[in-house]
Amino acid sequence: MYTQIAPxxxxxxxxxxxxxxxxxxxxxxxxxxxxxxxxxxxxxLITSKVAEDDTIAGAxxxxxxxxxxxxxxPSFKLRWLLVVRRxxxxxxxxxxxxxxxxxxxxxxxxxxxxxIDYEYGDGPEQHAGGGSPVLRKESAGPEGGAAAVAPxxxxxxxxxxxxxxxxxxELSHGxxxxxxxxxxxxxxxxxxxxxxxxxxGS
Numbered sequence: 001m002y003t004q005i006a007p008x009x010x011x012x013x014x015x016x017x018x019x020x021x022x023x024x025x026x027x028x029x030x031x032x033x034x035x036x037x038x039x040x041x042x043x044x045l046i047t048s049k050v051a052e053d054d055t056i057a058g059a060x061x062x063x064x065x066x067x068x069x070x071x072x073x074p075s076f077k078l079r080w081l082l083v084v085r086r087x088x089x090x091x092x093x094x095x096x097x098x099x100x101x102x103x104x105x106x107x108x109x110x111x112x113x114x115x116i117d118y119e120y121g122d123g124p125e126q127h128a129g130g131g132s133p134v135l136r137k138e139s140a141g142p143e144g145g146a147a148a149v150a151p152x153x154x155x156x157x158x159x160x161x162x163x164x165x166x167x168x169x170e171l172s173h174g175x176x177x178x179x180x181x182x183x184x185x186x187x188x189x190x191x192x193x194x195x196x197x198x199x200x201g202s
Contacts, residue, residue, distance in 0.1 A: 005191035007093035019193030080161035108157030
């Protein structure tokens, strides 16, 4: 049984202490990971240049090339987290329900059916300069046509910096979303502002 948590009434999602704490902790952990890898990469480079023993220099050169690829992961994640922060600073959290649609293939990620609980009668056309792209485009269904969704819902592709998503059934009972600015994704998270995922249109 899931307990629904109402979104905070802050002007911007990033103003919520819990959200900001979660993003900052994730960013610092990722940055530390990258700096450690850079230090190892630099040490291997120096060793390959100054080592007098050819065997040691050769091994250092080999691992130096391999370690260069290990810098890509945290670098991509940091870039993705900066996009997440940009969206968090754009608008408030809104209540929503999000359901995984394994029967639908989406080119931008795992297919998700999203239903946002707009307040005061407003809708996507009132936000993000005419609505975020994810809210204005239909996703193709299995046969190439529009996939059937619940009234008022939209289909989007959910992903993180590495493609996979931290999905839980909790999201189908209550999720939080932020509508991003034009050309930016919609942000989906678990209640409490954690487990960030970006949603992308067709």
